[in-house]
Amino acid sequence: MTKLSLLDLVPVTEGGSVSQSLANAADMARHAEHLGFTRYWTAEHHGMEGIASAATSVVIGHVAAATATIRVGAGGIMLPNHAPLVIAEQFGTLDALFPGRIDLGLGRAPGSDQRVAAALRRTLDSDPNAFPRDVVELQSYFAGADSSGGRTGIRATPGAGADVRIYILGSSLFGAQLAAALGLPYAFASHFAPAALDEALAIYRERFEPSEVLDEPYAICGFNVFAADSEEEAEYLASSMQQSFVALRSGHPGKLKPPVRGYRESLPPQYGQMLDGVLAATATGTADQVQGKVAAFVDRTRADELILTSAIFDHEARKKSLTIAAEAFSDTPRIAP
Structure with a gap:
């Protein structure tokens, strides 16, 4: 059966504050837990005033402390921004605090522009093997429960022996190939970059090598949902996220804006086409409309799990x-693997 989870970018709204956004994140996680969701993820972004999850491991600790059973983690940590040992220590600490509940999704994008990346002291390594090497090194720190410290000779404390589940994230074919080669679960960012989704899933499943972690492929797909009592209201709620994408693509990112009625129809054709592309994996409408679109997406992808996301201005409307x-x-029929 296909599982359901939540990706929360911890949006900062116009007129709102980071403090309120973080309080909302904990409340959203509790709500997702109540609804029976499998996991709550947040993601590393830097230099973006509309996203409050830059210190991702800190936010994960905040949310995990506010919940009891739901898995909490990163979707993801942009590993090239960090030394693998630092991430092993951070997530080893989280596992010690919240045993058996911590996920670590790993991506290779900067989560920022080049100027911010430089401020992060990131080395822009053009070697295509750098990210795979860092992933394997990170795995070794978690596996290094003996005194020798595993393959590096360094023991991560905390970190060694931690029960942290690693996922490979991607929006292209690279992540699919790496996840398959390492026998790790794979999460595709179809909620904002759906173009390569079908090809990436096919490559991941065809090339998957069983590992100590996973016997068979496990695919998570990002999916946007804007649901309300009427289609008109759902379209209205979705306009905040649409404004964010237009602002980002036009070089003017900022805080999440209030919804605007008729926003999509007011856009120039080029922006409408852009939204149609980046938000192709989206269900907007009433419960029946959402059900139909979700069923079609699950039929198409055979996803083991959907991770839902949405940038809705009003917190209660988002819940x-x-x-x-x-x-x-x-009520949606599940697809057998």
């Missing part, structure tokens, strides 16, 4: 949208 989506999903 209601998630509730409607969960109820609709519960």
Whole structure:
């Protein structure tokens, strides 16, 4: 059966604050836990005033402390921004605090522009093998429970022996190939970059090598949901996220804006086409409409898990949208692997 989870970028709204966004994140995680979701993920972004999850491991600790059973993790940590040992220590600490509940999704994008990347002291390594090497090194720190410290000779404390589940993230074919080669679960960013989704899933499943972690492929797909009591209201809620994408693509990113009625129809054709592309994996509408779109997406992808996301300006409207989506999903036929 296909599982359901939540990706929260911890949006900062116009007129809102980082403190309120972080309080909302904990509340959203509790809500997702109540709805029976499998996991709550947040993601590393830097230099973006509309996203409050830059210190990702800190946010994960905040959310895990506010919940009891739901898995909490990163979707993801941009590993080239960090020394693998530092991430092993951070997530080893999180596992010690919240045993058996911590996920670590790994991506290779900077999560920022080049100027911010330089401020992070990131080395822009053009070697295509750098990211795979860092992933394997990170795995060795978690596996190095003996005094020798595993393959590096360094023992991560905390970190050695931690029960942290690693996932490879991607929006292209590279991540699919790496996840398959290492026998790790794979999460595709179809919620904002759906173009290569079908090819990436095919490559991942065809080339998958069983590992100590996983016997068979496990694919998670990002999916946007804007659900409300009417289609008109759902379209209205979705306009905040649409504004964010237009602002980002036009070089003017900022805080999440209030919704605007008729926003999509007011756009020049080039921006409308851009939104149609980046938000292709989206269900907007009533419970019945969301159910139909979710069923079609699961049929197409055979996803083992959907991780839902949405940037909705009003916190309570966002919670209601998630509730409607969960109820609709519960009535959606699941596809056998």
